[in-house]
Protein backbone atom coordinates (compact mmCIF):
# COMPACT_ATOMS: atom_id res chain seq x y z
CA UNK A 1 0.00 0.00 0.00
CA UNK A 2 1.26 3.42 -0.91
CA UNK A 3 2.31 5.07 2.31
CA UNK A 4 0.90 8.38 1.17
CA UNK A 5 -2.53 6.80 0.98
CA UNK A 6 -4.77 7.51 3.92
CA UNK A 7 -6.26 4.54 5.75
CA UNK A 8 -9.63 3.74 4.24
CA UNK A 9 -11.85 0.79 5.06
CA UNK A 10 -12.34 -0.14 1.44
CA UNK A 11 -11.05 0.49 -2.07
CA UNK A 12 -14.68 0.63 -3.26
CA UNK A 13 -16.11 4.13 -3.37
CA UNK A 14 -19.64 2.89 -2.64
CA UNK A 15 -18.40 1.65 0.74
CA UNK A 16 -16.84 4.99 1.71
CA UNK A 17 -18.20 8.37 2.74
CA UNK A 18 -17.78 11.51 0.69
CA UNK A 19 -15.34 12.71 3.32
CA UNK A 20 -13.21 9.61 2.82
CA UNK A 21 -13.02 10.37 -0.89
CA UNK A 22 -12.29 14.00 -0.13
CA UNK A 23 -9.31 12.95 2.01
CA UNK A 24 -8.11 10.55 -0.67
CA UNK A 25 -8.15 13.34 -3.25
CA UNK A 26 -5.82 15.52 -1.20
CA UNK A 27 -2.94 13.22 -2.12
CA UNK A 28 -4.23 10.96 -4.89
CA UNK A 29 -5.91 11.41 -8.24
CA UNK A 30 -6.37 7.91 -9.70
CA UNK A 31 -9.71 6.10 -10.05
CA UNK A 32 -10.50 2.75 -11.61
CA UNK A 33 -13.84 2.10 -13.33
CA UNK A 34 -14.59 -1.63 -13.73
CA UNK A 35 -16.78 -2.39 -16.74
CA UNK A 36 -18.17 -5.79 -17.65
CA UNK A 37 -21.31 -7.29 -19.12
CA UNK A 38 -24.35 -9.28 -18.13
CA UNK A 39 -24.57 -11.87 -20.86
CA UNK A 40 -24.78 -15.60 -21.34
CA UNK A 41 -21.51 -17.45 -20.81
CA UNK A 42 -22.57 -20.94 -21.79
CA UNK A 43 -23.95 -23.59 -19.46
CA UNK A 44 -21.00 -23.44 -17.03
CA UNK A 45 -20.46 -19.71 -16.54
CA UNK A 46 -22.71 -17.16 -14.82
CA UNK A 47 -24.10 -14.21 -16.74
CA UNK A 48 -21.70 -11.94 -14.87
CA UNK A 49 -18.39 -13.55 -15.96
CA UNK A 50 -17.03 -10.40 -17.61
CA UNK A 51 -18.15 -8.16 -14.75
CA UNK A 52 -16.67 -10.48 -12.13
CA UNK A 53 -13.38 -10.50 -14.07
CA UNK A 54 -13.25 -6.68 -14.05
CA UNK A 55 -14.31 -6.48 -10.39
CA UNK A 56 -11.74 -9.04 -9.21
CA UNK A 57 -8.93 -7.34 -11.10
CA UNK A 58 -9.95 -3.84 -10.00
CA UNK A 59 -10.19 -4.82 -6.35
CA UNK A 60 -6.81 -6.55 -6.08
CA UNK A 61 -5.05 -3.93 -8.19
CA UNK A 62 -6.55 -1.14 -6.07
CA UNK A 63 -5.58 -2.80 -2.79
CA UNK A 64 -1.98 -3.20 -3.90
CA UNK A 65 -1.74 0.26 -5.48
CA UNK A 66 -3.65 2.25 -2.88
CA UNK A 67 -6.16 3.65 -5.36
CA UNK A 68 -9.95 3.84 -5.40
CA UNK A 69 -12.49 1.96 -7.52
CA UNK A 70 -15.91 3.22 -8.60
CA UNK A 71 -18.95 0.94 -8.38
CA UNK A 72 -18.80 -1.53 -11.27
CA UNK A 73 -20.74 -1.08 -14.49
CA UNK A 74 -22.43 -4.44 -14.84
CA UNK A 75 -23.76 -3.94 -18.35
CA UNK A 76 -21.96 -3.75 -21.68
CA UNK A 77 -22.52 -4.11 -25.38
CA UNK A 78 -23.91 -7.64 -25.59
CA UNK A 79 -26.38 -7.38 -28.45
CA UNK A 80 -24.89 -10.43 -30.17
CA UNK A 81 -25.72 -12.54 -27.07
CA UNK A 82 -29.27 -11.24 -26.80
CA UNK A 83 -30.91 -14.44 -28.01
CA UNK A 84 -30.14 -15.98 -24.62
CA UNK A 85 -32.29 -15.24 -21.55
CA UNK A 86 -30.65 -13.16 -18.87
CA UNK A 87 -28.50 -11.20 -21.30
CA UNK A 88 -28.96 -7.48 -20.72
CA UNK A 89 -27.33 -5.28 -23.33
CA UNK A 90 -26.54 -1.59 -23.65
CA UNK A 91 -26.36 0.08 -27.01
CA UNK A 92 -22.80 1.33 -27.63
CA UNK A 93 -24.11 4.91 -27.53
CA UNK A 94 -25.55 4.29 -24.03
CA UNK A 95 -22.26 2.86 -22.80
CA UNK A 96 -20.41 5.84 -24.26
CA UNK A 97 -22.71 8.22 -22.37
CA UNK A 98 -22.35 6.26 -19.10
CA UNK A 99 -18.55 6.38 -19.31
CA UNK A 100 -18.69 10.10 -20.08
CA UNK A 101 -21.02 10.89 -17.18
CA UNK A 102 -19.05 8.81 -14.68
CA UNK A 103 -15.76 10.32 -15.84
CA UNK A 104 -17.07 13.88 -15.67
CA UNK A 105 -18.37 13.26 -12.15
CA UNK A 106 -14.95 12.00 -11.10
CA UNK A 107 -13.08 14.83 -12.82
CA UNK A 108 -15.26 17.48 -11.21
CA UNK A 109 -13.83 16.62 -7.81
CA UNK A 110 -10.23 16.20 -8.79
CA UNK A 111 -9.68 12.72 -10.19
CA UNK A 112 -7.12 13.33 -12.92
CA UNK A 113 -6.24 9.81 -13.97
CA UNK A 114 -9.00 7.40 -14.91
CA UNK A 115 -8.36 3.76 -15.68
CA UNK A 116 -11.11 1.61 -17.13
CA UNK A 117 -10.76 -2.11 -16.49
CA UNK A 118 -12.84 -3.91 -19.07
CA UNK A 119 -13.80 -7.55 -18.59
CA UNK A 120 -15.80 -7.85 -21.81
CA UNK A 121 -12.89 -7.78 -24.24
CA UNK A 122 -13.40 -6.45 -27.75
CA UNK A 123 -17.17 -6.09 -27.54
CA UNK A 124 -16.93 -3.12 -25.16
CA UNK A 125 -13.73 -1.67 -26.55
CA UNK A 126 -15.18 0.40 -29.41
CA UNK A 127 -17.56 2.25 -27.03
CA UNK A 128 -14.91 2.66 -24.32
CA UNK A 129 -12.40 3.99 -26.81
CA UNK A 130 -14.83 6.45 -28.40
CA UNK A 131 -15.98 7.73 -24.98
CA UNK A 132 -12.49 8.33 -23.63
CA UNK A 133 -11.06 9.66 -26.89
CA UNK A 134 -13.85 12.23 -27.16
CA UNK A 135 -13.61 13.20 -23.49
CA UNK A 136 -9.86 13.65 -23.65
CA UNK A 137 -10.03 15.72 -26.85
CA UNK A 138 -13.11 17.84 -26.33
CA UNK A 139 -14.02 18.04 -22.66
CA UNK A 140 -11.45 16.76 -20.18
CA UNK A 141 -8.14 17.72 -21.80
CA UNK A 142 -6.21 17.43 -18.59
CA UNK A 143 -7.59 14.07 -17.48
CA UNK A 144 -5.57 10.96 -18.31
CA UNK A 145 -7.49 7.93 -19.61
CA UNK A 146 -6.27 4.37 -19.89
CA UNK A 147 -8.16 1.25 -20.95
CA UNK A 148 -7.07 -2.08 -19.53
CA UNK A 149 -8.29 -5.39 -20.87
CA UNK A 150 -7.24 -9.02 -20.25
CA UNK A 151 -7.24 -9.45 -24.01
CA UNK A 152 -4.22 -7.14 -24.14
CA UNK A 153 -2.45 -7.52 -20.79
CA UNK A 154 -2.50 -11.32 -20.65
CA UNK A 155 -1.19 -11.97 -24.14
CA UNK A 156 2.04 -13.54 -22.94
CA UNK A 157 0.79 -15.49 -19.95
CA UNK A 158 -2.37 -16.75 -21.66
CA UNK A 159 -0.45 -18.96 -24.08
CA UNK A 160 1.45 -20.48 -21.15
CA UNK A 161 -1.75 -21.26 -19.24
CA UNK A 162 -4.42 -22.26 -21.69
CA UNK A 163 -4.51 -25.67 -23.32
CA UNK A 164 -6.78 -24.75 -26.21
CA UNK A 165 -8.16 -21.88 -28.25
CA UNK A 166 -9.81 -19.24 -26.12
CA UNK A 167 -12.98 -17.52 -27.21
CA UNK A 168 -16.29 -16.73 -25.53
CA UNK A 169 -16.85 -18.78 -22.36
CA UNK A 170 -13.44 -20.37 -22.76
CA UNK A 171 -10.96 -21.97 -20.42
CA UNK A 172 -9.26 -18.74 -19.32
CA UNK A 173 -12.24 -16.61 -18.44
CA UNK A 174 -14.02 -19.45 -16.67
CA UNK A 175 -10.83 -20.30 -14.75
CA UNK A 176 -10.60 -16.67 -13.69
CA UNK A 177 -14.11 -16.65 -12.21
CA UNK A 178 -13.57 -20.13 -10.76
CA UNK A 179 -10.54 -18.86 -8.83
CA UNK A 180 -12.29 -15.81 -7.41
CA UNK A 181 -15.92 -16.98 -7.18
CA UNK A 182 -15.78 -20.81 -7.18
CA UNK A 183 -19.43 -21.38 -6.39
CA UNK A 184 -20.48 -19.58 -9.59
CA UNK A 185 -18.97 -22.08 -12.04
CA UNK A 186 -20.95 -25.22 -12.85
CA UNK A 187 -18.04 -27.62 -13.12
CA UNK A 188 -20.18 -30.47 -14.45
CA UNK A 189 -21.20 -28.29 -17.40
CA UNK A 190 -17.72 -27.53 -18.67
CA UNK A 191 -17.42 -28.71 -22.24
CA UNK A 192 -15.03 -30.18 -24.80
CA UNK A 193 -17.03 -28.74 -27.69
CA UNK A 194 -16.01 -25.70 -29.69
CA UNK A 195 -17.39 -23.71 -32.57
CA UNK A 196 -15.67 -24.40 -35.89
CA UNK A 197 -14.99 -20.81 -36.91
CA UNK A 198 -13.11 -21.68 -40.06
CA UNK A 199 -16.02 -23.72 -41.40
CA UNK A 200 -18.57 -20.99 -40.66
CA UNK A 201 -16.61 -17.79 -41.18
CA UNK A 202 -13.85 -18.76 -43.67
CA UNK A 203 -10.14 -19.31 -43.08
CA UNK A 204 -9.83 -15.56 -42.45
CA UNK A 205 -11.49 -15.94 -39.06
CA UNK A 206 -9.85 -16.61 -35.70
CA UNK A 207 -11.21 -18.65 -32.84
CA UNK A 208 -8.41 -17.76 -30.45
CA UNK A 209 -8.60 -14.31 -28.89
CA UNK A 210 -5.15 -14.81 -27.37
CA UNK A 211 -3.39 -16.28 -30.36
CA UNK A 212 -3.58 -17.08 -34.02
CA UNK A 213 -1.36 -15.26 -36.43
CA UNK A 214 -3.16 -15.33 -39.75
CA UNK A 215 -4.79 -12.63 -41.85
CA UNK A 216 -8.19 -11.64 -40.51
CA UNK A 217 -11.44 -10.38 -41.96
CA UNK A 218 -14.10 -9.39 -39.45
CA UNK A 219 -17.51 -10.85 -40.12
CA UNK A 220 -20.34 -9.50 -38.01
CA UNK A 221 -22.92 -11.93 -36.68
CA UNK A 222 -26.16 -11.12 -34.92
CA UNK A 223 -27.76 -12.81 -31.91
CA UNK A 224 -30.03 -15.02 -34.05
CA UNK A 225 -27.07 -16.35 -36.00
CA UNK A 226 -25.09 -16.80 -32.81
CA UNK A 227 -27.77 -18.88 -31.16
CA UNK A 228 -27.77 -21.06 -34.30
CA UNK A 229 -24.01 -21.64 -34.53
CA UNK A 230 -23.42 -21.85 -30.77
CA UNK A 231 -26.65 -23.29 -29.33
CA UNK A 232 -25.28 -23.66 -25.79
CA UNK A 233 -23.71 -20.19 -25.81
CA UNK A 234 -20.20 -21.58 -25.38
CA UNK A 235 -17.70 -21.03 -28.21
CA UNK A 236 -14.65 -22.78 -26.76
CA UNK A 237 -13.65 -25.94 -24.95
CA UNK A 238 -13.58 -25.21 -21.23
CA UNK A 239 -13.09 -28.68 -19.76
CA UNK A 240 -9.48 -27.89 -18.79
CA UNK A 241 -10.47 -24.84 -16.74
CA UNK A 242 -9.31 -24.79 -13.12
CA UNK A 243 -8.97 -22.52 -10.15
CA UNK A 244 -5.16 -22.83 -10.35
CA UNK A 245 -5.12 -21.59 -13.93
CA UNK A 246 -7.39 -18.75 -12.93
CA UNK A 247 -5.05 -17.73 -10.14
CA UNK A 248 -2.02 -17.66 -12.43
CA UNK A 249 -3.93 -15.63 -15.03
CA UNK A 250 -5.29 -13.22 -12.41
CA UNK A 251 -2.07 -12.70 -10.49
CA UNK A 252 -0.14 -11.99 -13.67
CA UNK A 253 -2.60 -9.31 -14.78
CA UNK A 254 -2.67 -7.72 -11.33
CA UNK A 255 1.13 -7.56 -11.35
CA UNK A 256 1.15 -5.88 -14.79
CA UNK A 257 -1.35 -3.20 -13.80
CA UNK A 258 0.16 -2.56 -10.35
CA UNK A 259 3.46 -1.96 -12.14
CA UNK A 260 1.72 0.34 -14.62
CA UNK A 261 0.07 2.36 -11.82
CA UNK A 262 3.45 2.81 -10.15
CA UNK A 263 4.56 4.50 -13.36
CA UNK A 264 1.26 6.38 -13.75
CA UNK A 265 1.64 8.00 -10.33
CA UNK A 266 4.72 9.82 -11.64
CA UNK A 267 3.32 10.60 -15.09
CA UNK A 268 2.77 14.28 -15.78
CA UNK A 269 1.68 14.18 -19.42
CA UNK A 270 3.49 13.49 -22.67
CA UNK A 271 5.55 16.68 -22.52
CA UNK A 272 6.68 16.16 -18.94
CA UNK A 273 4.25 18.67 -17.57
CA UNK A 274 0.53 18.72 -16.99
CA UNK A 275 -1.47 18.16 -20.13
CA UNK A 276 -2.02 21.58 -21.71
CA UNK A 277 -5.47 23.10 -21.47
CA UNK A 278 -7.21 24.64 -24.48
Ligand SMILES: [Zn+2]
Pocket residue numbers: 041049050119120168169173
Ligand atom coordinates in the same frame (compact mmCIF):
# COMPACT_ATOMS: atom_id res chain seq x y z
ZN1 LIG B 1 -16.79 -13.09 -21.44
